[in-house]
Amino acid sequence: MKTIICTSLALALTGSVAFAQDALPQQNNAWFTAAQAELDAKAAVQPNTNKAKNVIILISDGNGVGTNYATRLFDGQQNGNFGDEHVLPHEKFPFLALAKTYNVNAQTPDSAGTGTAMHSGVKTKAGVIGVDETLNRGDCSQVEGATVANASEIYTGMGKSVGVVSTARLTHATPASAYAHSADRNFEDNSGLPDGCAVPDIASQLIEAVKAGRVDVALGGGRRHFLPKEVKGEEGKGGKRTDGKNLIEDAKAAGIQYVYDDGTFGAARFDGSAPVLGLFEASHMQYEADRSGEPSLAEMTEAAIKALQGNENGFFLTVEAGRVDHANHAGNLARVVRDGVAFAEAVARADELTDDSDTLIIVTADHEHAIAFSGYAGRGSDILGLSMKIDPAGTKALNEPNMAQDGKPYTTVTYLNGGGSILTEDQDWTGTRPTVSQEEATDLDYVQQALIPLSSETHSGEDVAIYAKGPFAHLIGGTVEQNYIFHVMHHAATAE
Template structure:
C-alpha cells in the first residue's frame, strides 16, 4: 500500500487554485490507486511554473499495519471520526477541579497511576484524559501573572476575571477592604442553576470554607475570612460576614468536606469568637441534616433535604493518612450525585481535589501523585455512572505549580524515583545516573520550595526518593512552593463540550456551562 505526498505545495491563485489545494490535501490521505481521480484535470490545473501536477508527487511506502503503535493510532483516529457534537440541553453540569493540577502534574500522575497497575506508565491515561474535547486555559488574575485559587475559581464560576484573593466579587473592590466590596458581588453558576430549578452541591477534600469551594456559595473581599475571628474590626463594622456563616445561610443542597473548626466556637475546639455553633444551627433548620463520619454518610437517606458533612477539623487528611471515619473523594462524590439526582430538573455540582495543591506547596511530589490518582478514580466513577448524553462534565485545574519532569529517565523508570537512563545503544542502565557533581537526581523536581538544597547536593538513594515524605529538590529555597503561571488543561464531554478548543480564557468556561445548562447567552 502506498500514499501520495506532494514534494512541495506551490502557491496558487483564484478559485481554480483553491480547488487544487483542497485536492492536494485530500490526496495526502488517499490510496494511490484512487488518488488521481480526486485531482482536477491536469490540462486545466498547472503549477505556477507550468509543471504538470503529478510530477510534483512522490510515492511513499506505508508503515506496516501490524505495528502496535500504528494500530493504536488508527484506533484513536477511528474513534475521533465517530465523534459527534452534542447540541442538546445539559440537564446536569459537573465541574471537577484538580487544585494545582498543572500539565506536569497530569503527566507524572498518569505515569504513577499506570505504574501502580504494573505498567511502564507512560502509555497510561487518566480517566478524564480520554474525554473527547479539550483545550488549554489561561489562568492569570487581573492583578497577578501567576494566580491564586480564589481569583481563578471566581473566573470559572462567574465568567468574570478578578483579583487574586477575593471570593466571587469583581476587580472593582480592593482585597481585604470590606467597604469597597459592597455592590461588587458576582452572579454565579449556582445562581443560574437554582433559577433553572436545579439542585446544587459542592464536594472538596479541603475545608469547605477554603477558597475554591467558597466561591460556589459566598462573596468576600478576602479569602482568609473563613470564620468571624479572622475578620478585622473594620470588616465587621462594615457588614462583611465570614465565609462559614455564609454557607449556613446558603441554598446548597449538599456540601461535603472538611473545616469543622470554622463552624464551631472556641469552647468546642473551633476558632469562632462569636460563640455560634454553626453546625448545630444548620441542623436546626427544617429539612437540614448533618453528618461527620464516613459511616454516617454511607448510611444516610439522601432522598431529599439539605446536607452538610464536615469530616475533619481542617482539611481532610491526605489519601493514605485517612482512617475509617473519613470518606474518600469518591465516597463524597457518590453521595452528592445520589442526593442531587433526585431533583427532576437536574443539578450543578462542583468537585474539588484540593490537596493536590497542598502537597505541591509542601514540595512533596508523592502525595501530589496520590491525590491526583484519587481524582482520576473519582472521575472514572463519574464517567461510568452519569448520563453523559445530558450531563456536561468538565475536568480542569484552577492553576499550575512549579513541578518539572526532566533528566532522560529510561522508559518505565519510577516517576518519583532516582533517574536511571539508557546507554548509547538505547538499553537501560542498572545504576542511577549522576550529574557533574557526582550525585544522583530525580525526575520530579520543583522550581522553588522547601526542598531546596545547598551545594554540595546530597546523594539520593532510590529508597529515599520513593519515600512518601521525600521532598523533591528545588532551585530557590522557599517555605512554601509557589503556583505556576502556565496554562492548564480542560477536558470535557457532554452537551456543547465541542465548543472547547485551542487556548482559551479561563472565565469562558463559565459561559460554556451556563449556555449548555440554560440555552441563554449570559447577561451583560
C-alpha cells in the same frame, strides 16, 4: 548498483516515491495501527447539542499539565506498566482546551481568583471571592458594589439542585467561590473579619446558602470555622469562631443532616429528602495516602450525585481535589500523585453515574505548580524515584541512575522552589547537594529537591488543561481564558 540504491533513497527522502496507505512499510507497526484506530474513533465523534440537564465541574487544585503527567505515570506504574502509555479517565474525554489562569493583578494566580472565574464567569483579583476586579482586597465596604452572581445562585435560579464537594476546607478558596462573596479568602470565620465588616464570614454564608436551598449538599473539611473557640469538635479540636455561634447546631436545628465521619456518612440519607452538611476534619481532609475514618473523594462525589439527581430540573455539582495543591506546596510528590489518582477515580465515578446525553462534565485545574521533570530518564523510571539511564538496546530504563555534574544522582521530578531547596545562605550549590537513594526518593514522606529556598513551594502561571464531554463539550477547544469555562457550562444549561 550503488547508484541505483542511492537514487532510490534520495527519491524516498524527497517524497518522490508514492506509497498507498495500505502499503506503507510501517503499516503493521503497533504504534501506527493504534494511532489510526484513535483517528477513526475521533473522526466519528459528533457534537452533542442537547440541553445539559446536569453540569459537573471537577477541579483538581494545582493539577496542571505537569502534575497531571506525574499522576499518569504513577497510576500506570502502579498497574505494572511503564506509566507513560497509561490513560487517566479524563484523558479519554473527546474535547480538550488550554486555559489561561492569571488573575487580573497576578501573573501567577491564586485559587480564589481562579475559582471565581470558573464559578462566576469573570476574571478578578487574587485573594477575593465572588466579586469583580473593582474591589480592593480586604475592603468589606466594596463587596456589595462588586458582587457577581456565583454558581449556587445562578443554577438555583434555573431550578437546579447544587452540590459542593472538596477534600479541602469547604470555606477554602475554590469551593467557597461557588457559593460566597468575600473581600478576602481568609475571612473563613468571623475571627478574621476587620472591625465594622458588614459582610458575613464564609462559613456563615455557607450555612445560609444551605438553609436557603442554594446548596443542597456540601461535603469536605473545615469544621473549626463553624464552631466557637470554647467548643471542641469530634476530634477534640476547638473551633475558631469568636462570636459564640455554633453554626453546626444551627444547621441541625434547621433540619440539615450533619455528618462527620465514615459512620455518619454511611448512615445519612443521600436521597434529596434533606440537605447534607459533611465536615470530616477540623481543617482540610486527610491526604489519600493517610485517609482513615472518612470517605474518599469518589465516595463523596457519588453520594452528592445520588442526592442531587432526583431533581427533575437537574443539578450543578462542583468537586475539588484540594489536597493535590497542598502536597505540591509541601514538595511531597508521593502524596501529590496519590491524591491525583483519587481525583481520577472521582472523575470516573461521576462519568459512570451520569449520561453523556444530558450531563456536561468538565475536568480541569485552577493552576499549576513549579514542578520540573529532569531529563533524560529512560522509559519506566519510577516517577517518584531516581532518573535512570536510557537503554539504547531496549525500551526499559537501565538500572543505573543518571548523574549530575556534582557526581550525584537526581530524581526524575524536582521543584523549582520550596522547602526542599539545595541552597542555603552559607553555601553555594557546588558539591553540597544531598545524595539521595532510590529508597529515600520513593518514601511516602520524601520532599523533592528544589532550587530556590522558600517555606512553601509556589503556584506557577502556565496554562492548564480542560477536558470535556457531554452537551456542548465541543465548545471546549483552543486556548481560552479561564472564565470561559463558566460560559460553556451556562450555555449548555440554558440551550434551547
